[in-house]
Amino acid sequence: MAGIVISGLHKTYPNGAAALQDFHLAVADGEFLVLVGPSGCGKSTVLRCVAGLERPTLGTISVGGRVVNDLPPQERDLAMVFQTYALYPHMTVFDNLAFGLKMRRRPQEEIGKAVAAVAEKLGLKAHLHKKPRELSGGERQRVALGRAIVRQPQAFLMDEPLSNLDAALRVKMRTELLKLQRELKTTVLYVTHDQTEALTMGDRVAVLHSGRLQQVAPPREIYDHPANRLVAGFIGSPAMNFITARITGKGDGLVLHLGGQTLPLPGDYLERRPGLKNYQQKNLIAGLRPEHFLPLTGARRGMLGRLKIRVEVLETLGPVNYAHFSLPDPLAGREAAAWVAALDPTVPAAPGQDLEVAIEPRHIHFFDPETGKAL
Amino acid sequence: MKRSGVSVHLATVLFILLSFFPFFWTLLSSLKPASQLFQINPPFWPQPCTWENYRAIFLERRFYLNILNSVVVAGAATGVCVALGSLAAYGLARLRFRGKSIILGFILVVSLFPPVAIVSPLFLLFEKTRLINTYLALILPYLTFALPLTIWLLTVFFRQIPWELEEAARLDGAGPLRAFWEVTLPLAAPGIFTTAILTFIYCWNEFLFALAFTTNDASRTIPVAIVMFSGYHTVPWGQILAAVTVVTVPVAALVLVLQRRIISGLTAGAIKG
Numbered sequence: 096m097a098g099i100v101i102s103g104l105h106k107t108y109p110n111g112a113a114a115l116q117d118f119h120l121a122v123a124d125g126e127f128l129v130l131v132g133p134s135g136c137g138k139s140t141v142l143r144c145v146a147g148l149e150r151p152t153l154g155t156i157s158v159g160g161r162v163v164n165d166l167p168p169q170e171r172d173l174a175m176v177f178q179t180y181a182l183y184p185h186m187t188v189f190d191n192l193a194f195g196l197k198m199r200r201r202p203q204e205e206i207g208k209a210v211a212a213v214a215e216k217l218g219l220k221a222h223l224h225k226k227p228r229e230l231s232g233g234e235r236q237r238v239a240l241g242r243a244i245v246r247q248p249q250a251f252l253m254d255e256p257l258s259n260l261d262a263a264l265r266v267k268m269r270t271e272l273l274k275l276q277r278e279l280k281t282t283v284l285y286v287t288h289d290q291t292e293a294l295t296m297g298d299r300v301a302v303l304h305s306g307r308l309q310q311v312a313p314p315r316e317i318y319d320h321p322a323n324r325l326v327a328g329f330i331g332s333p334a335m336n337f338i339t340a341r342i343t344g345k346g347d348g349l350v351l352h353l354g355g356q357t358l359p360l361p362g363d364y365l366e367r368r369p370g371l372k373n374y375q376q377k378n379l380i381a382g383l384r385p386e387h388f389l390p391l392t393g394a395r396r397g398m399l400g401r402l403k404i405r406v407e408v409l410e411t412l413g414p415v416n417y418a419h420f421s422l423p424d425p426l427a428g429r430e431a432a433a434w435v436a437a438l439d440p441t442v443p444a445a446p447g448q449d450l451e452v453a454i455e456p457r458h459i460h461f462f463d464p465e466t467g468k469a470l
Numbered sequence: 471m472k473r474s475g476v477s478v479h480l481a482t483v484l485f486i487l488l489s490f491f492p493f494f495w496t497l498l499s500s501l502k503p504a505s506q507l508f509q510i511n512p513p514f515w516p517q518p519c520t521w522e523n524y525r526a527i528f529l530e531r532r533f534y535l536n537i538l539n540s541v542v543v544a545g546a547a548t549g550v551c552v553a554l555g556s557l558a559a560y561g562l563a564r565l566r567f568r569g570k571s572i573i574l575g576f577i578l579v580v581s582l583f584p585p586v587a588i589v590s591p592l593f594l595l596f597e598k599t600r601l602i603n604t605y606l607a608l609i610l611p612y613l614t615f616a617l618p619l620t621i622w623l624l625t626v627f628f629r630q631i632p633w634e635l636e637e638a639a640r641l642d643g644a645g646p647l648r649a650f651w652e653v654t655l656p657l658a659a660p661g662i663f664t665t666a667i668l669t670f671i672y673c674w675n676e677f678l679f680a681l682a683f684t685t686n687d688a689s690r691t692i693p694v695a696i697v698m699f700s701g702y703h704t705v706p707w708g709q710i711l712a713a714v715t716v717v718t719v720p721v722a723a724l725v726l727v728l729q730r731r732i733i734s735g736l737t738a739g740a741i742k743g
C-alpha cells in the first residue's frame with residue numbers, strides 16, 4: 096500500500112483540449128479520497144494519467160514515493176475499476192479474477208486460493224464459472240471490484256464504479272465499498288460526478304472544475320466552508336442559491352441588502368467575518384443553502400433576518416418541501432434570481448402564496464463577485 | 471402464424487434441395503461408368519457403382535500432388551495473410567498517426583488492380599527470380615490480393631472491441647503484445663475466422679495466376695490441374711467430376727467447422743448492463 100502524489104500535472108490532448116492545468120493532489124496512504132466534479136472537468140484524465148494510460152504533458156506522479164511517470168501501466172502496480180467495468184467477455188468470472196495474478200506469473204495454487212478468497216468476500220462463489228454476459232449489473236460490478244482487489248495492488252483507482260447501477264444498489268454498494276476499504280486499508284482515489292457519493296464516501300473530497308482543482312478538504316468542511324463559488328454551487332443538493340448583495344451601515348445599524356429587501360445583521364458580524372471588512376458598500380455575492388431557510392417560530396422571531404417570498408412552484412418530497420421562488424436582483428442589473436428553499440412540511444405553503452421565512456446570518460456565504468473566492 | 475411457419479420451412483427445404491442438387495448429381499455421376507454418362511435418359515443411381523474415375527485421377531494423374539499444392543499454397547497464404555493482416559489492422563485501428571486514411575486508401579487501391587493487368591509483368595519477374603513452378607510464385611500474388619480485404623475487415627473488427635478491455639489488461643500486468651494476444655485477438659476471432667475462410671477459398675479457387683505461373687503437372691494447383699485433364703480430342707468428364715467432388719468436400723467441411731466460430735455478439739457483457 097502506498098500514497099499517491101500528483102504535482103504540477105498538466106494534460107493537453109493532441110487535439111488541443113487542455114483537460115488539466117496545474118493539478119496538485121496528495122492521497123495519503125490508506126486514505127479514501129474522492130475526486131468530484133461536473134462531467135468533462137477532467138476527472139478521468141487524472142486517473143488515466145496516474146494509471147499510465149495517458150502521458151502527462153507536464154508534472155510528476157509518484158506512487159509510494161517512487162516517480163512512475165516513465166513506467167508503463169503494467170509496472171505501476173495499481174488497479175483500476177472502470178466505469179464500464181471492462182470485464183473480459185471471453186473469460187469466466189474465475190479467469191477474469193485470476194487474470195492479473197496469471198500475468199504476474201503466480202503459482203497456480205496461490206491463484207486458486209486468492210480468487211476463492213475474493214469470491215467469498217464479494218459473494219461471487221456461485222458465479223465463478225459464468226461468463227460476464229450471464230451476470231446482472233451488480234454482479235458484474237463486483238467482479239470488476241474483485242479483479243482489482245485480488246492482486247492487492249499499491250492503490251485503487253476507481254472511475255465512477257457505481258454510476259451504472261440502479262439507485263438502490265448504488266446506495267448499498269456505497270457502504271459495501273467503504274467497508275471493504277476500511278478492511279483492506281488500501282489507498283483509494285475514487286472519481287465521481289455525484290456530490291452525494293463524494294460527501295458520504297470520502298475521507299477527503301477534492302473538487303475539480305474545468306481542469307483546475309478548486310478545493311481539497313474533508314466532506315464537512317467542503318460543505319460548511321466552500322473555498323469559492325464553484326465549489327459552493329457544485330456541492331449540495333439542491334444547489335446553493337446565489338444573489339448579488341451589499342452590506343451597509345455600522346454597529347447596530349448594520350444591514351444586508353439583498354433581493355430588494357434588507358436583513359439586519361448583528362453588530363459584531365464584521366468582527367466575526369474579517370474577510371468582509373473591505374467589501375462594505377460594495378457588491379458581493381451572497382450564497383444561501385436551501386436547507387438554511389427556517390420556519391418563523393415564535394421563540395426565534397427576534398433573532399433572525401426575515402425574507403418575504405412568493406412561492407412559485409412547490410415540490411413535495413415527503414420529509415421536505417422544496418419551494419421555488421424568485422428574488423429580484425437589482426444590484427446585478429438582472430431581472431431575478433431563481434431560488435429554492437427546503438421547507439419543513441409543517442410550514443404551510445402553496446404555489447402563489449406569500450410567505451415569510453427566516454435566515455440566520457451566520458449561514459450566509461459571501462463570495463467576491465469577480466474572483467468568486469469565499470470571503 | 472403456424473401456416474406461415476410451415477411454408478417457410480417448406481421453402482427452406484426446397485431451396486436447400488435445389489442448391490444441393492448439382493453437387494449431388496456431380497457426386498453420383500462421378501461414380502458412374504463412362505458409358506452411362508452420355509446415355510439419353512441416364513439412370514439416376516450409378517449402376518454399377520464404380521471407383522474407376524477416382525482410381526484414375528489418383529493413380530494415373532497423381533492428382534494428390536495437385537491437392538497438396540493447393541493445400542500448401544492456400545494454407546500458407548491464409549496463415550501469413552491473417553498474421554500480417556491482423557497486426558496491420560490492429561495498428562490502423564488503435565494507433566493515432568499521420569496519414570492513416572491515406573494508407574487505408576492506398577491499401578484499397580492495391581486490391582482494385584485487375585489481376586489480368588499484372589500477370590505478364592509478374593511472369594517476367596518470377597522468371598528472372600526463378601520462382602516459376604514454386605509455391606512462392608502463387609503465395610506472393612495471392613497475399614497482395616487477399617491482404618487488403620483482410621486488413622479492411624479486421625480494422626473494422628478491432629475498432630468494435632472496447633479499448634478499455636486492453637487498458638484493463640495493461641493495468642492487470644500485461645504488456646502491449648500480451649494484452650493484444652490475451653484479450654483483443656480472442657475477441658476478434660469471428661473476424662479473423664471470416665477473413666481466413668474468405669482468403670482460403672479465394673486461394674483455393676484462383677485460376678489465372680495459377681495457370682500462368684506453373685508449367686508442369688506436378689506443380690499445378692487443383693483448378694488448373696482439372697482443366698488440364700482434357701486432351702486434344704477427349705474430355706474425361708468422369709474424372710473431372712471425381713476431382714471436383716474430391717476438392718469440394720474439404721472446403722465445405724472447413725466452412726462448416728469454422729462457421730460455428732463466427733458468432734456475433736461475442737463481446738456482449740464486456741461493458742455495463
Ligand SMILES: Nc1ncnc2c1ncn2[C@@H]1O[C@H](COP(=O)(O)OP(=O)(O)OP(=O)(O)O)[C@@H](O)[C@H]1O
Nearest residue numbers: 108110112114133134135136137138139140141288
Ligand atoms: N482522448 C481525448 N482526446 C481529446 N480530448 C479528450 C480526450 N479525453 C478527454 N478529452 C477532453 O478532456 C476533457 C476532460 O475529459 P475527462 O474524460 O477527463 O472528463 P471527466 O471529468 O471524466 O468527465 P465524465 O464525468 O463525463 O466522465 C473533456 O473536455 C474531454 O472532451
Ligand SMILES: [Mg+2]
Nearest residue numbers: 138139140254
Ligand atoms: Mg470520466
